[in-house]
Amino acid sequence: MKNTLQKFSPMNDLFDLRKEIDSMFDNRFFGGMLQRFGEQAWAPVMDIVESDKDFTVKVELPGMKKEEIKINIENNILSIEGERKSESEEKGKTFHRIERSYGSFYRAVSLPKQIDEQKIKASFNDGLLTVVLPKSDIAKTKAIEITDK
Numbered sequence: 001m002k003n004t005l006q007k008f009s010p011m012n013d014l015f016d017l018r019k020e021i022d023s024m025f026d027n028r029f030f031g032g033m034l035q036r037f038g039e040q041a042w043a044p045v046m047d048i049v050e051s052d053k054d055f056t057v058k059v060e061l062p063g064m065k066k067e068e069i070k071i072n073i074e075n076n077i078l079s080i081e082g083e084r085k086s087e088s089e090e091k092g093k094t095f096h097r098i099e100r101s102y103g104s105f106y107r108a109v110s111l112p113k114q115i116d117e118q119k120i121k122a123s124f125n126d127g128l129l130t131v132v133l134p135k136s137d138i139a140k141t142k143a144i145e146i147t148d149k
Contacts, residue, residue, distance in 0.1 A: 042101035048109060055111060055133040062127035071122055071131060078131065079108040114138055
């Protein structure tokens with residue numbers, strides 16, 4: 001058995017340590033929680049903004065098509081779900097790092113006021129889903145004027 005000396009490289013040691021820690025967290029702590037039907041579950045980032053007239057929900061879904069996204073509203077709960085397919089390894093290519101999330105996702109948010117379900121609009125452009133949920137007339141704030149008597 002030949003014993004070879006390797007040059008000390010602190011960066012390689014740090015990368016190895018990082019891989020070990022990532023593996024420990026992925027497999028031991030979160031392995032069962034992050035799996036959904038055999039695939040990794042993920043949650044796209046979401047912004048919700050309220051104005052006097054409506055709620056606007058924006059969800060980042062890069063790399064997806066609008067046909068892969070389902071939007072539902074029931075009992076003032078907006079749900080958005082879909083699945084982002086992973087790229088398969090191709091012959092002649094080796095993946096050295098995969099950081100983008102793939103698999104099924106499901107996001108549900110409760111809306112605090114009644115909305116007009118007949119006027120909901122959704123658009124999808126450049127990986128950004130925008131859902132505009134107009135408030136119903138009942139939910140809109142009405143200013144009350146104070147009179148002298």
